[in-house]
Amino acid sequence: MVKIPLGLSAGGEPPIRVLIDNGEYWLNNKGDLALLDVTVRRIRARWPDARIGVLTYAPGLLRAFEPAAEPVGYRRGAHWSRLGRSSQLPARLGPAVVGRVSEVWWSLTNPPRRQLRKLPDSVRHPLTRMKEWRSHDRDRNTVNRGARIPEAAKTASLIVAMGGGYLADVDTYQATRTLDLLEYACEKGIPTAALGQGIGPIDDPVLFARAAKVLPRVDVIALREDVCGPDLLARMGVPDERIYITGDDAVELGYDAGRPEMGSDLGVCLRIADYSPVGAQARTSVRRSVQEFALGVGATLVPLIVSECESEDRRSTLPLLEGYPSVAAPLDRYARARDLAAAVGRCRVLVTGAYHVAVFALSQGIPVVGLSSSKYYDGKLGGLRAMFGGGLELIHLDAHDLDDRLSKSIRELWDAAPQLRPVLRERARAQVAASREAYERMFGLVERTSGASAQSMLDRQSSV
Structure with a gap:
């Protein structure tokens, strides 16, 4: 039996690590779940040994819905999950059981968290673990989230903004959070992709300026429509060769259910x-x-x-x-x-x-x-x-x-x-084929650089 050192694939190189951002961290929306299912399935089919991290507030539910993925929190210091037998339990129990257990947990713990949020920051600051559970509404008021980039991003081979309609005025909180993560990846030389995106409307000048600063640097941008998105990206200065018109990634799941x-x-x-x-x-x-x-x-x-x-x-x-x-x-x-x-x-x-x-x-x-x-x-x-x-x-x-x-x-x-x-x-x-073509472009970006950066990636993984 050949023993493989922890963190290495069977070939001896560091495993590919894909970090996925998405529009619904609580996993409450079946449209987002469809996109997640297609995204994880395609990545796993291409890279069977890859670690696939998904940003989420519902780690147990993520493991129940997507056993091939692992939860990562969007907060400073959030690492890749520890893998073990306990991590496999939610998949065996299934979403219905895990979801209802989670409901009970949140009903018991949410009132204390609400009281904690009422305390001054000077009192709450030492309670770092509890601070990590800050609500969506409180985070909405935060403009600069650079310090909250997950630690897991540092060792990612690829950062993906999964499909959705969150890069728009209706969700400036999530849009800004995703743009922060993509910008971090671009600055660190990590390949990036925004897939199946419904971008806009963006009339907010602050959000438009932020997107115009980040999106032209993203390696692959796949749009789910060709009516508004291409013009919006053009006004932001995104190069044409980085834009793909693919349709929604969930088309594949719908088609297969026919x-x-x-x-x-x-x-x-x-x-x-x-x-x-x-x-x-x-x-x-x-x-x-x-x-x-x-x-x-x-x-x-x-x-x-x-x-x-x-x-x-x-x-x-x-x-x-x-x-x-x-x-x-x-x-x-x-x-x-x-x-x-x-x-x-x-x-x-x-x-x-x-x-x-x-x-x-x-x-x-x-x-x-x-x-x-x-x-x-x-x-x-x-x-x-x-x-x-x-x-x-x-x-x-x-x-x-x-x-x-x-x-x-x-x-x-x-x-x-x-x-x-x-x-x-x-x-x-036709849309499924176009979507898969954009994924091929994304896969190629990583595979062309993986050999040259293998030692660098291993060094980064061993330093965190």
Whole structure:
């Protein structure tokens, strides 16, 4: 038996270490989970011995959802995880068990943390461990986070900003945090990639200036749409040769979930959030339109819950289905992204204000009525429609004739579904191929430099 020194691969060189940033550290959003699944799976397939670190606030849940990845905290001093038998337990228990245990833990520990945050910094400072649990809202007020770059970044072979819509005004906190990490990597000569990105809108001059300083230095930037992102990056000075138009990385997961037969149900999801406000009158119109149409064609209504952040999609979607005679049971809050994609597959048409179920639907050849109430969602859904060449009717929820528009769009897409299916599936295949091409570019960056930097990487790993 050949014994391999700790930290080395079977070939004797330091293992590749990939550090992944993402838009949802609590793992509450199945769209982000789909992106994570595809990203980790592709990296693992290319580099079976790689260590894949994911920035997260939910380490146990990450191990349950993605056993091939390891949690890394976004805080000063956060190292790569220790590997051992205990780290494998969440994967054996599964997300449902781990998630509910985590809920109990947070219900017990969150009140003391809230009290701790009320103390002056001079009192809290010695309690360094507790300071690491600062809330998202408190961190939002922090502008310079350079000192919080995880220690794990120092020994990374590659730093990836995973797909999402967080490089935008709606999430300046996460956008700045990601830009900080990418800038650190660029300064240290670590290869960087931003994959499956929905960039913008960015009208905030401070955020625009920050992005314009960092993004032109990123090695690979893959965009999920070609309507707004390319122009925005051009204004930031990003070289054309670094930009790829790929579609959303989650298209692959949605496509793989496709059924051989066309569905017969009507899927529904309504997103209500600060970045997607929906008034009572619009909610009533959506409820009336989907129920009347479904009743007329004898369809079951399928609630499709994407975001479990404060149960926002459940609280806004389930009331729309109340009183209807045939409603499918919603998925468990800790269901996997592929389970949601499978639930989408039973539908003939979707009515949704959430982006990623629209991705899952179009990828399977299922047309979508997209609901928007903001510039942010106009961009998300409009860009998605452009990537698929149609199959998505965008409805603004402030339209004065909302009931008529909804009913007409649902009916037209329902009738056109058989003809749209093969066209949408073909567009999905093209996006998967483009996305994989961008990953190949990223993989090549690391592999071309790995040999020359192996000793340097080993020196860095041994010094921390």
